Amino acid sequence: MSDAEILRALHENLTRRSMPEMVAGRLAGLSAIQAVPALAAQLAEVAGSRPRFSFLPDDFSEPVAPARQIAKAAELFPEIEALPPTERDPAAIEAYVARLSAAIAKAPRKSDFRGDRLDRVGRRAAGLELGGHAYTKRFRFLARLEAHLATYTRERRHRALRLLGKIGLVEGISHDRFAANPAAAAFMAYYAARRGLRSTFTSDSQTRPFDQPAAALLRLAEADPATDWALVARLHPMPEVLARLTPDQRGALLAEWTAALAGLAEELESTWRRSRFQLDDMVVGRGDDSSTWNLLAQAWNSARAAWFSLLEATGQQGLLEECCPGKVMRLMAADVAAWHRADGGGLHPDTAVWRALPQPWAVLRGEAACPRSLVEVACRAAGADPQASGWVAVRLPPEPVPFTPTPELVHGVEVGAPGLALLLRKRGVFSGKASRVAPPPAL
Template sequence: MKTIENLHKTLIQRKRPEDVAQIILEVLEYNLSSNEKDILKKASKGSLKNTFFEYTSMMQEFATAIGAEKQIKKTIEIFKLSNKDSVDYYNVDDIKKFIEEVSPLINKVVGANNFLSDRLNKEQRKEKGLNLSKRSYNKKWRLLKRLENKLLKYKREIKKIEFQKIGKHGLAHTIKFQEFQKDLNSACFIAYYNSRCNLRSVFTNTRQERAFDEISQMLLNRCKGISTNTVLGILKTKNKLKQTNKTNWWAISHIYTSQEVLGNLSDKHKGELLGKWTGILQEIADLLAEIWLKSDIDRQTMVVKRGNDSTTWNNTAGAWNKARDNWMNIIYALGMDYILDEICFGKVLRLMAADVVAWHHSTGGKLDPNTDIWNKIPLPWEVFQGKENCNKELVVKYCNQAGVNPEKSGWIAPRVHGVAEFKPTPELVHGVTVSNPYLATVLKKHKYFSGKNVKPLFPERN
């Protein structure tokens, strides 16, 4: 059971596929064919457990938002409060409740933060029975204002991190242990595919590595009741085995929404997923609109320039595209693709680093034709807000003009992917592959490949 719990924990982590494969080998130790073991060992042999130093420079966790501990403790100190030790500094509702309980102590209205018009003057303080000097009152008023601002910032950071996770692996991190443990094969597929989805992007002028690899395929085949065995060196697949009823397709659909997976769900579950993803699209659209208005993004080229918050934009754009793909998959699974005749949200392009674009052009590449489509169709959040109209006919028109197949490219239909060959996870420093994890750690510390001023490795020699 402990091993299953460890496997479940990887859903909220960024474990390397090699390390997740090692856990799966332990979980399915007596339930694997010789060929299945060989396939898993392609990855597990590179796990930290099987390496001499057991070390990687890659972070094993997603970023976390910093709570309001500092601000709340200071407020308790300045206001000389007691019985406030139970406040959870990382719980939005607790922080909000704390603000609402403390603000009346100086007759401050929550949300009224204009320094000139929302503070009480001497007469008003006296009228309210506040026996505070101007200096003491202002200090407490400013402190509560900073706490309110911290809450707003904290909520925004939580949302940004949530969208980053969605952009990587859909809703995998929301699967509860009780649901996860229902079927072993399903759990193993979800955990391994999740680790592949969470891989970092590599600095390249070609496509990124596809998440669905040969190990993902083998684990999914087990969920489908297909077992592989090696006989006389020839791989034979037993396709017509009786499928069990234990496969947890509902859990799998939180990370992998192929038509085959969705076909195993009830219409009720499909409808529930559609509602979830539509709501998520709306939340992401709001943040995209906010970032777009605050940034001076070059829509024509989508090349990043000074002042662009490329990290937030790219993470949020990735979340939109992932949510859109899932939304698209579900409406097709429900036979509701006629919706696209009325409303068809476009993709959101990521910002590209200028050096990557230059590298791409130097090798004979051209501007991604999807950029041309992105430039012509209405912005997705404006469509969501009802300010613009965009339907399937319009998208197909601009796809054809750009020489892009609207169906195979995922603009108007679910995208179909192949099966990638497993490749060892590289140690990366800002997307650049470094052979040694210790060297990678040093280079990160000194800001190599970051686009920032590099700290010399040996400053005394300069």
């Protein structure tokens, strides 16, 4: 493959979940990598460290657009200009649904069959010539389409937040800008794959993404005077990267992360209000929407860390003296919590700090006071170091960790081989549900 073909494939994988080994294999073919034999050999070793085949999906879950319903709409509403079934933009689909609704005098998002559907008199008053059956068929269809669109829009937002929390400001990076600097692109592609690794079921800490190959690729970018550091900072907003940006670039990036925090604050509060989390231990309970909460918590903590880093880089860290919103704790599964206790561990100090502080979304909006001094007092009471734990300052990354091959996982549990993973997944092992393994025959 040519450099252009490799860079196009790497750009497409930025928002996917390709394994670092696959990305390393592609990087080894770049001219900029081949010019550094030691780095090319290192990436070739990474690429060959595990079987090429995996049963793990190579993408984050992709929301299903209402393509079939859009195609059906063209049949039911031939008088309205049709929308291509391939349309994926929720705003364009919503505008189309509004035009369809206007054709039968239906108010947008008013889909109650009893209260919102027009009777014969109402249809005549609205100038509709449709009979009762034809009108009802279209009303029901639009009600279902609106419900599908609402789900699709929400899942699109969740996918964007998953990318934000796992990888960074990776959406919207153009191919031309990405491919303009192969050294920076190489680091971003590999580091995005490392950040996108799935969590494993463990009582220890998760694998850190900044490993030795990532550090070597970052050094390659540092050696290139043409490196687009503003692009690199979207995934790696660390002080040594932010120091290379212009004041305008740092300000623009700070504005993006601030906007991300503001949006997350609204969604966190909404999820919080409809939930009843156990603040004492943050162990998930029956009825808790743990998937949404943990997704939002991860995105908040990533955005908050980047925001702290940019405040420091722009000389505005004094803001934290008056407004220091805290981290958001994720919900922990009961079996993981029991595992911690069995290993002799107790409640993580961060949970006690989270419990003692005002809700961070209220702090960000100025509705609750949470100065840095209050956070430091809560940290000391919980036995946590305020700076090292990242509560009041940027938590600097440790030294690069050695590369470890991507494990084959079944519901977060590491297994030995892809074939074994398929067998266990088919039999429902580790799923939390009754296993589909047939009982042994009676003797």
